[in-house]
Amino acid sequence: MIATADASAAAADVDAALAGIDATARELRRQSPAVRARQLSAIADALEGHRAELVAIAAGETNLEAARLNAELTRTTNQLRMFGRVVTDSRSRTEVDPADHVSGTPDVRRTTRPVGPVAVFAAGNFPFAFGVAGGDTASALAAGCPVVVKRHPGHPRLSVRTAEIVVQALAGAGAPHGTFRSVDGFDAGVALVQHPSIRAAAFTGSTAGGRALFDLAASRDRPIPFYGELGSMNPVFLLPDAVHADPGGVADGLVESFTMGAGQYCTKPGLVFHPSDYDLAGILAERLADSATLAMLSASGKDRYLRAVEQVAASTAVRIASGRLGDSVPLVLTTSLDEFIADIDRLQNECFGPATLLIEYDDVAQLVGAARALEGSLTASIFTSRETDAEDRAARTGLTALLDELAELAGRIIFNGWPTGVPVGRATTHGGPYPSSTAVLHTSVGVHAIDRFLRPITYQNAPPALLPVGLRNGSEHEGEES
Amino acid sequence: MIATADASAAAADVDAALAGIDATARELRRQSPAVRARQLSAIADALEGHRAELVAIAAGETNLEAARLNAELTRTTNQLRMFGRVVTDSRSRTEVDPADHVSGTPDVRRTTRPVGPVAVFAAGNFPFAFGVAGGDTASALAAGCPVVVKRHPGHPRLSVRTAEIVVQALAGAGAPHGTFRSVDGFDAGVALVQHPSIRAAAFTGSTAGGRALFDLAASRDRPIPFYGELGSMNPVFLLPDAVHADPGGVADGLVESFTMGAGQYCTKPGLVFHPSDYDLAGILAERLADSATLAMLSASGKDRYLRAVEQVAASTAVRIASGRLGDSVPLVLTTSLDEFIADIDRLQNECFGPATLLIEYDDVAQLVGAARALEGSLTASIFTSRETDAEDRAARTGLTALLDELAELAGRIIFNGWPTGVPVGRATTHGGPYPSSTAVLHTSVGVHAIDRFLRPITYQNAPPALLPVGLRNGSEHEGEES
Numbered sequence: 001m002i003a004t005a006d007a008s009a010a011a012a013d014v015d016a017a018l019a020g021i022d023a024t025a026r027e028l029r030r031q032s033p034a035v036r037a038r039q040l041s042a043i044a045d046a047l048e049g050h051r052a053e054l055v056a057i058a059a060g061e062t063n064l065e066a067a068r069l070n071a072e073l074t075r076t077t078n079q080l081r082m083f084g085r086v087v088t089d090s091r092s093r094t095e096v097d098p099a100d101h102v103s104g105t106p107d108v109r110r111t112t113r114p115v116g117p118v119a120v121f122a123a124g125n126f127p128f129a130f131g132v133a134g135g136d137t138a139s140a141l142a143a144g145c146p147v148v149v150k151r152h153p154g155h156p157r158l159s160v161r162t163a164e165i166v167v168q169a170l171a172g173a174g175a176p177h178g179t180f181r182s183v184d185g186f187d188a189g190v191a192l193v194q195h196p197s198i199r200a201a202a203f204t205g206s207t208a209g210g211r212a213l214f215d216l217a218a219s220r221d222r223p224i225p226f227y228g229e230l231g232s233m234n235p236v237f238l239l240p241d242a243v244h245a246d247p248g249g250v251a252d253g254l255v256e257s258f259t260m261g262a263g264q265y266c267t268k269p270g271l272v273f274h275p276s277d278y279d280l281a282g283i284l285a286e287r288l289a290d291s292a293t294l295a296m297l298s299a300s301g302k303d304r305y306l307r308a309v310e311q312v313a314a315s316t317a318v319r320i321a322s323g324r325l326g327d328s329v330p331l332v333l334t335t336s337l338d339e340f341i342a343d344i345d346r347l348q349n350e351c352f353g354p355a356t357l358l359i360e361y362d363d364v365a366q367l368v369g370a371a372r373a374l375e376g377s378l379t380a381s382i383f384t385s386r387e388t389d390a391e392d393r394a395a396r397t398g399l400t401a402l403l404d405e406l407a408e409l410a411g412r413i414i415f416n417g418w419p420t421g422v423p424v425g426r427a428t429t430h431g432g433p434y435p436s437s438t439a440v441l442h443t444s445v446g447v448h449a450i451d452r453f454l455r456p457i458t459y460q461n462a463p464p465a466l467l468p469v470g471l472r473n474g475s476e477h478e479g480e481e482s
Numbered sequence: 483m484i485a486t487a488d489a490s491a492a493a494a495d496v497d498a499a500l501a502g503i504d505a506t507a508r509e510l511r512r513q514s515p516a517v518r519a520r521q522l523s524a525i526a527d528a529l530e531g532h533r534a535e536l537v538a539i540a541a542g543e544t545n546l547e548a549a550r551l552n553a554e555l556t557r558t559t560n561q562l563r564m565f566g567r568v569v570t571d572s573r574s575r576t577e578v579d580p581a582d583h584v585s586g587t588p589d590v591r592r593t594t595r596p597v598g599p600v601a602v603f604a605a606g607n608f609p610f611a612f613g614v615a616g617g618d619t620a621s622a623l624a625a626g627c628p629v630v631v632k633r634h635p636g637h638p639r640l641s642v643r644t645a646e647i648v649v650q651a652l653a654g655a656g657a658p659h660g661t662f663r664s665v666d667g668f669d670a671g672v673a674l675v676q677h678p679s680i681r682a683a684a685f686t687g688s689t690a691g692g693r694a695l696f697d698l699a700a701s702r703d704r705p706i707p708f709y710g711e712l713g714s715m716n717p718v719f720l721l722p723d724a725v726h727a728d729p730g731g732v733a734d735g736l737v738e739s740f741t742m743g744a745g746q747y748c749t750k751p752g753l754v755f756h757p758s759d760y761d762l763a764g765i766l767a768e769r770l771a772d773s774a775t776l777a778m779l780s781a782s783g784k785d786r787y788l789r790a791v792e793q794v795a796a797s798t799a800v801r802i803a804s805g806r807l808g809d810s811v812p813l814v815l816t817t818s819l820d821e822f823i824a825d826i827d828r829l830q831n832e833c834f835g836p837a838t839l840l841i842e843y844d845d846v847a848q849l850v851g852a853a854r855a856l857e858g859s860l861t862a863s864i865f866t867s868r869e870t871d872a873e874d875r876a877a878r879t880g881l882t883a884l885l886d887e888l889a890e891l892a893g894r895i896i897f898n899g900w901p902t903g904v905p906v907g908r909a910t911t912h913g914g915p916y917p918s919s920t921a922v923l924h925t926s927v928g929v930h931a932i933d934r935f936l937r938p939i940t941y942q943n944a945p946p947a948l949l950p951v952g953l954r955n956g957s958e959h960e961g962e963e964s
Contacts, residue, residue, distance in 0.1 A: 026886065095929075097907035106899065110909035110930075113889060115922065199922075218700035222858075222916045225923065376704075403948060404508065407595060412940040415948070417588065425579035427592035429940035434704045440597065440681075440937045441707065447577075448592075448938065455922045456930065458894040458911035466885060466897070 010187030014195055017148065017183050021117050021197050024146045027176035029114050031144070032469070035174060037084035040142060042173035043133060044077035044084075046165045054162065058127045061155040063295040068261070069128065076128040079135050079424060083142035086447050093454065094470055099461070106461045109471045112454035114144035115225075116199030119192045121213065123204035124154035124297055125264045125352075131155070132162040132182060135445055136202035136227075141179070143453035148198070149182040150189040154298050159184075193217050193226070200225045200453055202444065204266070207231040207350070207435045214438045227452050228438035229431065231350035232378040233270040234419040235409070237367055237402070242383035242416065243278040250383060251283040254356070257418035259330045262294040263354035264301070267379055267419040270350060273337070273367060276360040281321035281334045284358075288322045291330045294354050302328055305353030309333075312351060317343045321358065331355040337366055341373055348375055365398060371405035376433025376440070379419035380410035409433065411443065492669030496677055499630065499665050503599050503679045506628045509658035511596050513626070514951070517656060519566035522624060524655035525615060526559035526566075528647045536644065540609045543637040545777040550743070551610065558610040561617050561906060565624035568929050575936065576952055581943075588943045591953045594936035596626035597707075598681030601674045603695065605686035606636035606779055607746045607834075613637070614644040614664065617927055618684035618709075623661070625935035630680070631664040632671040636780050641666075675699050675708070682707045682935055684926065686748070689713040689832070689917045696920045709934050710920035711913065713832035714860040715752040716901040717891070719849055719884070724865035724898065725760040732865060733765040736838070739900035741812045744776040745836035746783070749861055749901040752832060755819070755849060758842040763803035763816045766840075770804045773812045776836050784810055787835030791815075794833060799825045803840065813837040819848055823855055830857055847880060853887035858915025858922070861901035862892035891915065893925065 047054065055069045062069075099107035118140040123130035130136070132149050140147045151159035163182045170179050183192055193201050193216050201217055201224060203210050210228035217226035236254070243250050258269050274280045296302040310325055312318060317339035323331035331354060340347055340359045347357060361367060371380070384399065406413050411432030422430055428446025431437035437444070442452050464472050529536065537551045544551075581589035600622040605612035612618070614631050622629045633641035645664045652661050665674060675683050675698050683699055683706060685692050692710035699708035718736070725732050740751050756762045778784040792807055794800060799821035805813035813836060822829055822841045829839060843849060853862070866881065888895050893914030894904075904912055910928025913919035919926070924934050946954050 029886070095907075095909040097905065097909040105905050108905050108907060108909040110911055116890075214705065215701070218705070219697070223696065223700075223920060225921075399948070404511070407939050408598075411938065412942060413944065414942040415944045417943055423579065423587050423590050423942070425577075425590060427577040427579040427590040427940055429592055429938045431938070438705060439707075441933075443938060451923075456893065456911045456913070456925060457889050458909055460894060460896040460905070461899055462895070462897045466881070 007187045007190065010185060011191040014183055014188050014191040017181055018117070018195055018197055020178055021146055021148070021181070024176050024178040025114070025116050028146055028179055029144045031174075033087040036142060036144060037088050039170055039173040039175050040080045040084040040138060042169040043166055044080040046169035047073065047077055047133060047162070050165055054128075054158065057158045057161055058155060061158055062127055062297050064127070064261070064297070072126060072128045075424070076131075076134060079129070080133070080138045082424070082447065083138045083450060086450055087142045096471070108458060108460050109462070109467065110456055110458045111468055111471050113457050113468075115453050115455050116145060117197050118145045118147050118453055119195075119198045119201040120147055120149045121189060121201065121203040121205060122149055122152040122159065124152045124301065125261065125266070127152075127155045127158050130204050132159050133166050135449055136204070137166075137180070139449040140202070140453045142450050145200070145453050146179050147181070148192060149180075150192055151182050151184045154301070156184070189213065190216065194220055196222070198224060201227065202452065203228040204444065205230070206352075210438065211435070225452065226438055227442055227444060229266065229378070229444050230435040230438065232266050232432070232436040233348050233350060233374065234267050234377055234379045234381070235271040235273065235371070235374055236269045236381040236419070237371075237383070237406070238272065238274040238278070238280075239364060239382065239384035240275045240278070241385055243274060243280070245385065247278060247283065251280060251287060253418055254280075255284065255287055255330070257420045258356040259294065259354045260420050262296050262328060264297055264352055265420050267422060269356055269381065269419055271348065271357050271359060271374075273359045273361055273370060275364075276336075276362050280358055281332060284332045285322040288330050288332065291323065294328050294330065296328050296353060301352065305351055308349060308351040309353070309355045312347060312349065312355075312357070315343045315346050317347065318357070323355075328353055332358060334358040334360070337361040337370060341370070344373055368398075368401050368405050371402065371409055374409055376436045377410045378430060378432050378436045379412045379414055380406040381414040381417065381419050382406060383416050385416075411436065489669045489672065492667055493673040496665055496670050496673040499663055500599070500677055500679055502660055503628055503630070503663070506658050506660040507596070507598050510628055510661055511626045513656075515569040518624060518626060519570050521652055521655040521657045522562045522566040522620060524651040525648055526562040528651035529555065529559055529615060529644070532647055536610075536640065539640045539643055540637060543640055544609055544779050546609070546743070546779070554608060554610045557906070558613075558616060561611070562615070562620045564906070564929065565620045565932060568932055569624045578953070590940060590942050591944070591949065592938055592940045593950055593953050595939050595950075597935050597937050598627060599679050600627045600629050600935055601677075601680045601683040602629055602631045603671060603683065603685040603687060604631055604634040604641065606634045606783065607743065607748070609634075609637045609640050612686050614641050615648050617931055618686070619648075619662070621931040622684070622935045624932050627682070627935050628661050629663070630674060631662075632674055633664050633666045636783070638666070671695065672698065676702060678704070680706060683709065684934065685710040686926065687712070688834070692920065693917070707934065708920055709924055709926060711748065711860070711926050712917040712920065714748050714914070714918040715830050715832060715856065716749050716859050716861045716863070717753040717755065717853070717856055718751045718863040718901070719853075719865070719888070720754065720756040720760070720762075721846060721864065721866035722757045722760070723867055725756060725762070727867065729760060729765065733762060733769060735900055736762075737766065737769055737812070739902045740838040741776065741836045742902050744778050744810060746779055746834055747902050749904060751838055751863065751901055753830065753839050753841060753856075755841045755843055755852060757846075758818075758844050762840050763814060766814045767804040770812050770814065773805065776810050776812065778810050778835060783834065787833055790831060790833040791835070791837045794829060794831060794837075794839070797825045797828050799829065800839070805837075810835055814840060816840040816842070819843040819852060823852070826855055850880075850883050850887050853884065853891055856891055858918045859892045860912060860914050860918045861894045861896055862888040863896040863899065863901050864888060865898050867898075893918065
């Protein structure tokens with residue numbers, strides 16, 4: 001990228017915003033897990049205390065409804081408290097190889113420590129859960145890392161107000177000054193990911209924007225991990241047995257999933273493979289005949305979406321089954337598997353809005369090849385009741401092969417359900433092969449999101465008094481101390 | 483990089499060498515952990531069966547002595563068997579969030595699966611342990627990934643022979659055809675890291691070479707993780723109490739550590755901070771007065787080393803305390819802390835051979851700043867008995883601050899010991915901040931090296947019969963089945 005006057009000014013602003021952050025990191029990593037857990041709780045309490053105010057600001061800036069925003073804020077405070085519980089349970093991240101005085105092998109103990117200051121690029125579609133105090137911020141703070149959020153332009157007032165609340169809550173809970181900071185603007189984001197004090201970055205957004213930042217992170221003198229959650233098509237594979245058992249129910253589920261939040265979810269089902277003898281396009285056209293225009297998060301996001309679907313619909317492979325271009329009504333496009341494969345590069349571009357592409361196939365056996373042709377995705381869904389049909393060995397073998405390809409393709413496989421809605425827990429994977437993530441070993445949601453910000457450190461023959469508290473013998477309950 | 487005729491030919495060769503590797507990966511990931519463990523054992527047995535032959539070839543190609551090579555081969559077979567035990571203990575890598583029928587949350591289960599074909603760039607200094615069948619190969623195979631080794635030019639016959647033995651052992655143990663492959667030559671390595679079927683790469687070698695490959699891995703259309711173990715200075719901090727208690731013993735230990743293997747270890751102590759009232763340079767000059775020239779691994783490696791020390795010695799900050807330039811005798815350089823800091827970029831360049839730089843300091847309090855100025859390292863060593871001196875609070879506080887900086891700097895902190903020699907176990911970290919590693923979250927040695935090649939995958943509401951075996955209820959002993 002070419003440095004402009006604006007870029008230089010932004011870099012200077014970022015330098016100023018990050019002043020002293022190395023010292024903050026030192027202070028922060030000295031605090032105990034129990035103290036850190038209290039800080040996360042304090043943020044959750046403070047957000048809860050400002051619920052009405054925050055939801056009102058968010059509703060004014062995003063077109064999202066209060067009920068949805070309230071639910072999202074609850075998810076956000078739950079996440080903060082969950083990470084508080086995670087950090088006080090440090091046992092799973094330590095290893096001890098005891099000394100062997102016969103062979104002369106030393107005492108070796110391994111734990112984890114924070115990677116250092118983390119840059120978080122907040123997302124536009126979840127102003128709370130992937131926003132200033134969202135999962136990336138919560139997991140980085142839980143790991144003991146100072147956080148610098150690049151605020152999202154889609155909800156500027158909410159971002160500033162949330163940042164104020166976080167800063168105040170952290171101060172009240174004894175966090176070092178500067179534990180949380182935030183910056184604003186495109187050029188500031190570019191400067192942030194290149195700042196020498198930043199040791200890792202987390203991003204949720206578009207493939208183009210995320211890839212540009214990934215490239216900057218990788219080309220630093222000292223490269224840093226860049227955890228980008230970029231585009232995802234979330235293919236759905238409808239098998240004949242499932243759709244013929246409940247043709248209407250499957251169609252209803254799809255409508256709800258691809259139009260939810262006006263289709264602005266990273267887990268929106270963008271590709272739906274269905275048998276050619278199941279008239280999904282016809283059922284959807286009927287269901288969606290009277291659909292109103294859906295309000296989108298922002299005018300600029302709507303523009304980007306409309307341009308993206310226009311490009312997809314320009315393919316000679318594609319027909320419109322319901323809805324229309326140039327408007328954010330639910331849009332159903334349809335094609336055949338052969339046509340899809342012939343124009344796959346164009347057709348598997350994410351359209352971030354209420355559109356989905358139906359792909360009809362003739363034979364279940366074609367689906368393995370179709371799955372292999374797809375780019376990486378956060379999720380893959382499969383609808384089937386086949387596993388109970390123990391008689392049909394051939395079908396089960398085919399199903400096993402298809403499931404293997406879905407696991408190659410995605411970070412989460414959903415059976416008989418839709419991809420929107422991410423259960424948050426220990427077993428969560430919200431990530432997957434590129435471009436759904438730039439870091440296929442990691443999840444950006446759930447307990448293991450903290451792993452992104454912890455690095456291993458080994459102590460060899462350390463005197464017990466000089467070991468980190470969590471590595472001393474009998475320290476299994478370390479987290480409970482203060 | 484500019485494509486040349488040679489590069490095009492190498493790319494075609496790599497394409498040919500990797501033909502069918504996606505199918506190999508599919509077959510391999512279907513095999514059970516117990517089968518995989520037997521394959522690793524079979525490789526270990528086969529190497530053991532060819533011990534005399536392999537050690538003889540290695541001795542002829544590397545100038546390493548038979549005793550050292552025999553010990554290294556034992557370490558290599560131990561590693562293979564260790565990973566066999568690791569894969570049959572899959573419990574630690576699974577998570578289950580049970581369904582909650584009241585709240586309606588689904589059943590969510592997480593396990594890991596192989597990332598896919600792995601490129602391994604073998605190292606020159608450990609022809610067995612970091613060679614064709616070394617730790618990177620063993621951990622990638624253990625994860626269920628096909629491996630393509632880029633053979634090291636320093637021991638071509640050993641590499642080819644080891645590869646033959648590995649291929650035969652894998653075939654005998656039921657591994658799919660093509661589970662292990664190897665390629666040769668610089669251009670082949672460049673093509674390999676960019677090959678679309680390769681999903682991760684592991685490298686041990688120089689900072690320049692590793693960084694070039696890292697950049698290629700990151701700039702792919704679909705970037706892949708690149709686990710590079712590059713340069714490392716392995717600073718040693720000698721505190722006054724320790725050296726004055728045993729001035730001769732400390733010096734003896736240093737001599738042994740920095741000259742071991744002619745200094746061609748990635749953990750060689752390259753920087754030694756010592757109090758100015760401890761005449762380490764004088765003691766070493768005496769100890770090393772009659773040193774003979776040390777045989778190095780290869781003529782080209784010796785050339786690179788001699789050029790590197792010449793550059794360091796050209797600094798006006800540096801004096802020669804023992805040894806001489808232009809010869810691979812043990813070389814002791816010396817400087818003061820102030821001079822070191824003033825020319826630090828030049829002086830913390832790794833010289834891969836029998837040289838070390840002594841840095842004298844006046845006050846222990848200066849060491850925190852010195853540690854902060856250093857680049858990332860695999861190890862940091864500290865010699866002190868301070869922790870027993872409970873009366874001296876100020877000294878302990880200073881020590882705590884210094885230890886914190888060492889942990890920022892390195893992946894392994896060694897107390898009262900030298901960095902050469904890596905204990906291999908569950909608690910091992912052989913990695914650290916850049917440039918010692920390009921992936922600070924990972925280790926390239928020990929049990930957790932396998933983590934580099936496993937990615938998480940989550941199953942939501944999967945019928946039990948369609949879950950991976952390790953995720954089914956009551957499957958805790960899965961690894962013991964065949």
